[in-house]
Amino acid sequence: MALAVGKKQQMIRAIHIDDEPHNHRSLARILAETCPQVQILGQANNAAEGRTLYLQTQPDLIFLDIEMPDQNGFQFLESITPVRAEVIFVTAYDQYALRAIKFAALDYLLKPINATEVQAAVAKVQEKLLALWGKLQLQQLLENLRNPQQQPKIALPSIDRVDFVEPDQILRCQAEGPYTHVYLSDGTKLLITKTLRDFETLLTDHGFLRTHQSHLVNRKYIRTLLKKEGESLQLVDGSVIPISIRQKTEVLAALK
Secondary structure, three states: OOEOOOOOOEOEEEEEEOOOHHHHHHHHHHHHHHOOOEEEEEEEOOHHHHHHHHHHHOOOEEEEEOOOOOOOHHHHHHHOOOOOOEEEEEEOOOHHHHHHHHHOOOEEEEOOOOHHHHHHHHHHHHHHHHHHHHHHHHHHHHHHHHOOOOOOOEEEEOOOOEEEEOHHHEEEEEEEOOEEEEEEOOOOEEEEOOOHHHHHHHHHHHOEEEEEOOEEEEHHHEEEEEOOOOOEEEEOOOOEEEOOHHHHHHHHHHHO
């Protein structure tokens, strides 16, 4: 898992949906100064933009305004049900809306927001995420130990959940900074909070090849070695993966 500075903290990938630009700036500033474990993936000015951003980024956390033009925050949540993210409402005072939020035991921030309340709300979200991921990962550890003859399943902690898959289900992995895109054989794509080096360590003994500083592939899904304009690999899903000069000798030897 990715770690933030200071205490061990799970990185939280977030989006902010609010129709007032100054609220975007205010929240971004407070998070940068007080909550370095929160990464803002993007901002949206209304529910329609928010849906697109949510589907593109699949965040852990949504900072959500309630009163917005066209659709309010509650209507936005209805439109993305089931909601696969934690939600912190950011709103001006509205007795009915706040009563509903409190009854559901959800977090909210009153405008104008302040750093102390933001920190407290983020801390609650982090506790929820860590508790969920930790419990599921422990269950998988025990299952792997109980069945040593079976191929162990790997925990893939992503945006709103932890997936457990066998190595054979992984087609390839592609680095994106401290994260890794994992492509599964059924067409699923996950953004995982592990580095590509982490995956190389886990998967080398399961037939995976590091072809490039940004790519790790499962040998069983390689279809073709392409030699035009330098070597590359075409996988069964049609994707073409480059072979770096540094990795070329090792990859070609493994394929022979």
